[in-house]
Amino acid sequence: MEASAAGQMRVTPERRPALVRLGRGLLNGSLKLYAGLAILYLLFPIFVIIAFSFNDTRSRFNFVWQGFTTKHWQNPFGVPGLGEALLNSIEIAVLSTIVATALGTLMALALVRYQFSGRAPVNFFIFLPLASPEVVLGAALLSLFLSVGVNTGFGTIFIAHVMFNVSFVVVTVRSRLIGFDRHLEEAAQDLGANAVQTFMRVTLPLIAPGVLAGGLLAFALSIDDFVITNFNAGSTVTFPLFVYGAARVSIPPQVNVLATMIFLFTLALMLATVWQQRRAERMAAMRPEEAVAA
Amino acid sequence: MAARLRGRRGWLPWALLAPGLAWLLVFFAVPLYYMAKVSLEEGSIDTGYRFTWHFANYADSISNYSEQFLRSFLYGGIATVLALLIAYPLAYAIAFHGGRWRNAMLLAVIAPFFTTYLIRTLAWQTIFDDASPVVDALKFVGAIPQDGRVLATAGSVIAGITYNFLPFMILPLYASLERIDKRMLEAAYDLYAKRRDVVRRVVIPLSAPGIVAGTLLTFIPSVGDYINAQLLGTPRQAMIGNVIQSRFLEITDYPTAAALSFVLMAIILVLVGIWARVAGTEALMGAEAS
16 A cells, blocks of 8 residues: 555655644644634534524514514413424433333344344445435335324334434444454353343443444434424424424524524533533553553 | 354344334334335325325326435535535544543533434524625625625535534544554654545545445434524525425325435435445444444
């Protein structure tokens, strides 16, 4: 690799350290400037959302800045149906995250740890929902419910959310499982632990960061989902569905207040997880001899 | 180890897979079968739909909505290229020059996901509004004409799609760039490679799995999206997702909507297959495993 690359590269007879250094410095500087601007671009809509939760809007829509007020924050659930929609979203997100994370973790364990015929087709089958546009997933599921005669509502939203989350959990947990040191399990079994004890006391704590990452992703995707939910919601309204309905008639600033709350809550959850994970990784990386030395 | 496990308890992996596979079979594979059936039905919502192998639904849906199909792939393609151009230098900067800011920058990349997708798009509606200072600034620098507008144009729809799926491009790119052995770059510099050559001949080839994964993860949802076209565009910017959504949920013309969904899925799978062939299946599988 290096040899062929070197063969193709132009070899300059002399280097000009000062100029090169200046050039590199300028490039690095502009790269950092660009990175800063790109990050600002990514965060800009979030600033807008938070700012407009304080907008003293007098029209039905909340698009033009009209002055600062905290009255929406004092009355975040003052819009009929908004609180109920948020509650539905949270309930569905919690339930579907638990089920999808359990199913997906078991599948990831099977795929990483066992060689069996049929593994490649199973991998491909799990990949398929990720490669399908949401509108297709939603339309297909509604075709099933219509054909079989199931009334759409809370239950069908739950089913849909588990369906699209399972593959995401498998992919996330699987990537974390690949570096797993299986000797630890063998050691536990050599010391007389049975299969269940080994799983509960050794395997699960070690794969916990991966499972947690998969679960967080599932929760975020579920609470945010609009397209698939819209197809299978019936008369049940989730937070995104409420916003969609409101976007056609009038958008109360309370929507921005709740969006800001969800943002802050998820951010806090994320920071707590990162912190916890770092601790877990430090502990997992510790070898017995290091522990003795430390 | 693996051989021992296979011989002794070959049923175990299947037992672990069973619940999840069952869920995907019943609520992903079986629905596709029912949608295939619906796509071949004939009739109307008042008289009821009957299954008649009505293949004309496919021919009709392609000829009636070829414009929206083309627009979807055009907008999705442009958004994917823009996302790659915006994301690559950022991912590169985070991976190679992030320093102690690396984790904070990664958090900023996924932060948009912490706000609801629809509300993020509504925020762009605010930003692109005719009365918005951002639009005034664009007029001032001459990016758009004085009487021009941003909202309700193809530009605002593409901008919305690009923004909304950008993290799906940045994260796989970052993951593959971060994995590059820094000694490779040093070796290239030691062999008198210029920075441009190092980027072109070492960094970009080694990050190919990330490029493949990122473009796929961005392109697929972009093509199927209808929220951006709905909130930032007009019916003249309607994409195929808008048609499927309104046919299915508003007009209740289920057969057409089902046929359109299958055509969309088929085109995407063919394009993904071609892309995988061009980029190399190795890159695709490597990306998929990460």
